[in-house]
Amino acid sequence: xxxxxxxxxxxxxxxxxxxxxxxxxxxxxxxxxxxxxxxRCSRPQKVCLCPxxxxxxxxxxxxxxxxxxPAEESRVLRTVPLLAACLPPDKCKILVxxxxxxxxxxxxxxxxxxxxTIILYPGADATNLEEFAVTSSGPSxxxxxxxxxSQAKDIFYKNSLFRLPKQSLLFFQVxxxxxxxxxxxxxxxxxxxxxxxxxxxxxxxxxxxxxxSIQETIxxxxxxxxxFQLQHGAQIHHSxxxxxxxxxxxxxxxxxxxxxRRMELLxxxxxx
Numbered sequence: 632x633x634x635x636x637x638x639x640x641x642x643x644x645x646x647x648x649x650x651x652x653x654x655x656x657x658x659x660x661x662x663x664x665x666x667x668x669x670x671r672c673s674r675p676q677k678v679c680l681c682p683x684x685x686x687x688x689x690x691x692x693x694x695x696x697x698x699x700x701p702a703e704e705s706r707v708l709r710t711v712p713l714l715a716a717c718l719p720p721d722k723c724k725i726l727v728x729x730x731x732x733x734x735x736x737x738x739x740x741x742x743x744x745x746x747x748t749i750i751l752y753p754g755a756d757a758t759n760l761e762e763f764a765v766t767s768s769g770p771s772x773x774x775x776x777x778x779x780x781s782q783a784k785d786i787f788y789k790n791s792l793f794r795l796p797k798q799s800l801l802f803f804q805v806x807x808x809x810x811x812x813x814x815x816x817x818x819x820x821x822x823x824x825x826x827x828x829x830x831x832x833x834x835x836x837x838x839x840x841x842x843x844s845i846q847e848t849i850x851x852x853x854x855x856x857x858x859f860q861l862q863h864g865a866q867i868h869h870s871x872x873x874x875x876x877x878x879x880x881x882x883x884x885x886x887x888x889x890x891x892r893r894m895e896l897l898x899x900x901x902x903x
């Protein structure tokens with residue numbers, strides 16, 4: 632009897648709450664609409680970056696295949712749309728996904744078998760792109776993986792298409808070696824010399840096309856993007872390497888031994 636008498640007031644209170652909220656269920660639901668986007672730079676129209684893009688797409692002989700991790704597709708401040716806006720549509724193709732099989736992506740499989748195809752990835756067996764460009768005789772196809780470093784590593788090692796034997800198929804793995812610091816200062820990079828996808832493409836195309844103006848042209852919209860964000864409250868993001876070396880890293884150190892080892896390598900300036 633006591634349990635029943637205690638439950639009665641609770642049920643009464645619940646009933647009163649439902650009555651008080653009854654009017655809320657009848658209110659119309661406001662739909663969240665995306666701001667109109669620019670068809671060229673994929674930015675909201677109010678902050679369009681087209682004035683900083685080349686008037687006409689750059690004339691290049693190198694064709695880029697951007698292998699984009701799905702998580703990058705939804706990022707607000709992604710750089711690949713700006714890169715694509717600088718190049719002709721047939722010279723910059725974007726494939727989104729994590730796994731790429733020969734059956735589902737026959738065109739990509741054909742590209743990987745092309746003797747003029749190279750993949751931009753800083754692996755242990757990678758060749759310096761500048762050295763490759765000296766011996767290259769014609770137009771090339773370049774594959775670039777777009778994602779965080781861990782996402783790019785996952786895509787590279789779990790897709791056999793990107794690791795075909797170069798002895799038999801002449802599929803080269805190259806990397807950009809330079810002392811350029813990233814200008815993508817509104818996003819944290821692992822080290823001071825890590826570059827965004829747009830920056831990697833700009834440097835690589837400049838080397839392959841032997842045209843220094845390409846890098847300046849492609850970086851212009853990125854510089855404008857970062858400048859706009861900083862003017863409206865964004866903060867400069869130093870690399871993890873910089874934060875660790877200067878005692879500014881304010882996040883808890885990882886307990887995972889592998890991740891902790893990576894942190895130590897960053898501090899000691901060892902390539903990872």
